[in-house]
Amino acid sequence: MTLESYLTVPALAATVAAVLAGNIIWTIISNVLASPIPSSVPGPFLARLTSKWILFVDMSGYRARTVDALHKKYGPVVRLAPNELSFSCREAVQPIYGTGSTCIKGPIYDYFGKRGLFQMKDAGEHRERHRRMAHIFSAGSLQQMEPLVQSVIDRTVGAIENKAGQVCDALHFCRMMALDVAGEVLMGKSFGAFDGQENAPVYVKHLDNAYPVWFIQGIAPLVYHTLNMLPIPALQEFMTSGDYVYKYGNDAFEEFLRLNGRTSNRRTLLTKLIAGNPETGAEPLPDADISTEVSNLTFAAVDTTGNTGAYALYRLACHPDWQEKLQTEIRTSRARETNFAYRMLQTLPVLNGVLMETLRLHPAQPSGPLRETTDHSTNIAGLNLPAKTLVSMQAYTTQRDPAYFPNPDKFDPGRWIKADGTINPGTPELQDMMLVWGKGPRTCSGQYMATMELKILLARLMDRFGVALHGEKTHLEMEMTDHFVLIPKGHCCSLVFTTLGS
Template sequence: MLLLDRLVGLDLVSWTLVGLSVVLLVHLVPYLFDPHAIRKYPGPLLARLSDIWLGWVAAHGHRSERVHELHQKYGTFVRIAPNHLSISDPDALQVVYGHGTGTLKSNFYDAFVSIQRGLFNTRSRPQHARKRKIVSHIFSQKSVLEFEPHVRTHLALLFKQWDKLCEGGVKGLSGEEGEGGWRGREGRVWYDCLPWYNYLAFDIIAGDLAFGSSFGMLVACKDSAPVAVSHKAAMAAYGDSAARDIEIQHFPAVQVLNDRGEYSASLGVLPPHWRPLAKRIPWFSKGNQAVQRLAGIAVAAVAQRLANPENDRVDLLAKLQDGRDDNGDPMGREELTAEALTQLIAGSDTTSNSSCAITYHLARNPHVQRKLQDELDQALAGDDDPVATYESVKRLPYLETVINEALRIHSTSGIGLPRLVPEGGLTVCGKFFPEGTVLSVPTYTIHRDASVWGEDVEAFRPERWFEQDKVAVQKTFNPFSFGPRSCVGRNLASLELLVIVASIFRRYEFVLEDPEYELETREGFLRKPVECKVGMRRRNV
């Protein structure tokens, strides 16, 4: 009590001194003590003393670019937090993320947990092994091919909408269509293609494949999804006919997903003991609301889907229900919903972001677009179906290099994913790091390594894939991460991108209104285009 009375009686100057003392104790002492022996590595002064620097950078949406600038300034090793070292050497990938090295996900991933831990955010090796065993068979190449009809159905629906826009462009009309303004001029429709890629991706993966029915965004031309008002009530009605009557509201799912990504990526770089305080800040409060709404989308969709047990369609949820671990046990209610949510987030974001980036780069490089269209015209000659099949396009070399080059220059996951050094320490690129050190390899930066990709690393040039050393490229190209925690859905992502890009660029031609227009991006956990304004018209094929 005496101490408390003395603290209450302190004046402003005294409180300031107390605050400075706490700051010195919390930040300066660990820096001087240097428990992980990384004080010798360069980086911003504030980053060496506090996690605030990385939190600030992450919250402003350009973490990958900022860390890349630091590597250009300081070299291979950069300290981006008191206990976090970024390593920009492709050789570090196999050590930091590879099989058998024993590294674990850091507490960064705790900020991504909502319903319960899923395949993406669990930090336990046994839990991850169990979940991956259940989930991995779903994304085998054989299983993924069963999903192709759903992808092609939604692409055909997108084409109906885009053909209407193209007709308006030919007539020189102008007006509003759905959420995005568009106008017709010079035989083209000028519009922002990003929302349409969001609608397509959400209707395919987040609706049709994950939950058994489309969200209907392509039909409504609107970003909207049903959200369970009460997670508890929806989970209680799980699999029961009462689930059909759960209370729902509709929210813009894409915006919710974006807000959640920025919130979690910013919160995750802060120390765990700071996070409860950070959540009181208005910006973080908004993000926490997005987390709850995004979980509500999965809770509502799964409850509704399982209320119709007679539905025998082949989709991700059905395969998740059928999955069993080593003991023969299926996933429980919450676990099933958490995994479905993981697929919603991972599948929709990556597909829409990558499709949009590919469209931008092809519109900005007309000669590349024409070369791709020549390959598509030749390979698909005589095929009247507007939507290509995976079988017809899976071995087209230029199509593959166009997609790979876009994934190189616009990696949806560009940040260095943090890993904890295990017991016994780890040697990376000739440097030893003790147990508990956080290491990461930034994909954005290694995808711009001039020694691997050539001096023109910022140029979109698919031809480099035929020229560069294949071994160096193979060990450096990292769009789906690496090792046991790599993206389990890469087969589905590859199928989607091949079919989507081939079908769209065989049917349409895209240009930029301003040839010097730069694609603006914003990064939460994933790096996303903000908008992508293009001119589009139908091709004569």
């Protein structure tokens, strides 16, 4: 019998199937036998066999809620994959995220665009980059940026005024506000979000597409390269979304240099990046790095700040009692008299409580960042873990821990207000469990800018308008999903703003 007689289609198919099945079985056996995680750690059965199941959960947008449910079922430590653990106990905060931690950012950060401060995993490299950038987010810098923020929010309030009494998409307005603020302070030019310019919607379209493109590139590079070769115009536009974001940032940077030079007196964060920090002697970054950093910061600010603003308005619409308390606080304070100066708004306990509860229930990054241990074993919450074990905590779960937040699913700004009516910053234990801004050396640099924007926006809107839901539809739109960042399922927040009397 000749060799050719054996090479039938069924025989080849059976051979391929056997090889694939053998590979899968071998991978599963290897995962079970070689897992660095003690077998006593609980979790779903699939988590012992493969990491693919949690990848599909990630892609569905329900990682935060899935992991939260697992912690409720299994306890404070849960296995998510053969080499991945999720923690929800306070004892894990310091060893994973604190100063001196032996954990570094995990592989997922390689998926998010060009490498800048946000993506850097090496602690020393991150520390050096942070040293050269920290001055732009100092209290003094932010105070200088306030007129730009107020100007953008002026336009936001005006746009909402034009829609008073009608159903409008509050998510759109909040994202456009965040985009224009980022453009003004980071790129030195507005996107014209409220002026009818095309830059804003085109940029946001590419911004929304960039994340899935980078995700595909990270987890399935062969698929990414194949899609890149297909001569389909719409597909090519989609696949180059990330390139558009960085090109826009680079073009804006070069335009700023052309119009203002390197010693401009313009009060923008870009000016400060270009100049470096004379107080510490930190030299400015190379131009290519500045371009990358302002691009990264801009697209990071749009979803985080914009979505948080929309959820705050949604919660106020759901809770007319707290809406009324906030309106009363704004109108009886000196906020209007000071033109809603941020230094005044920082003292208002109801405003602070509303924002803190929004951040607690709807953290901008619900699933939290993945970390991996470094070259040596690490003890986390009593577990000795070898190097390369992926470990994480997520804000969605820790910020709903009933031991620290009684009645955790309730929107209760009062938990952030003391009995004497002043702001309650929370106990150290409670502060440890608030992971919305990250912890330790990796704390979000832009949190104070975002807080300024959100407090000014809420104060000015609640001074001018009442806000109500557009029926059950709004609840369905605002169902939380997460694709690394928080995204309302309906990509919309249908609210009705009604002008209040003076």
